[in-house]
Amino acid sequence: MYRERPAGVAGATVWTSTAPDRPAPTRVLPDGCLDLLWSSRAGLLVAGPDRTAFLSTSAPGERWVGLRLPPGVGPAVLGVPAVELRDQRVPLGALWGDRAVAALADRAGSDAEAVLVEVVAGRLRDAGGPDPLGARVAAALAAGATVGATAAEVGLDPRALLRRSRHLFGYGPKTLARILRLRRALALARSGVPLAEVAARTGYADQAHLTRDTRALTGLPPTPLLPPPSPP
Incomplete structure (x- = not known):
């Protein structure tokens, strides 16, 4: 139930996943990337760069959409140094404020992929692109x-x-x-x-x-x- 393809922005990859009725933990290997995520259960999240494998757990039927940003791109999008997110999964509201993220989360419920791509493109444009x-x-x-x-x-x-x-x-x-x-x-x-x-x-x-x-x-x-x- 996992699929990925080019996102068409900043060399990112968009991926989607739906957990089965009896999900087992998924081993996510370190790759030097940061991910902007939407979960049907948890809303908008950021997955920081991992130093070792992260065991991800999902609820039955939980849907995920992620935008995996290439190494070095994340700070320009998120506005914080990557080291502050290392080995962490953080609600996006903790970085940008709950009020700012609430409207995005509402829109993401109907088309998460389009919202994530739009957000990344806009943030990179405002930042003048990645370093x-x-x-x-x-x-x-x-x-x-x-x-x-x-x-x-x-x-x-x-x-x-x-x-x-x-x-x-x-x-x-x-x-x-x-x-x-x-x-x-x-x-x-x-x-x-x-x-x-x-x-x-x-x-x-x-x-x-x-x-x-x-x-x-x-x-x-x-x-x-x-x-x-x-x-x-």
């Missing part, structure tokens, strides 16, 4: 660049990069690099690449290193995070 540093840093780290090389590429010393990264992503560049490397590794593994080869291609010392880092960030080793093998 371009976020996209540059995230792209370099996602491509496997070291933190030192990334700092040099964007013209910052390591302390300045750490400070700006905490504002944009919610954590420092080393943590973001680990999270983005894990996502590259899982994408390869889900495409059928053996784990030993995945480790070698994504910069881990060996498969054991990949397993340790996956467990540290998600609570599980790699194999349970992969789709089951196809029947013969």
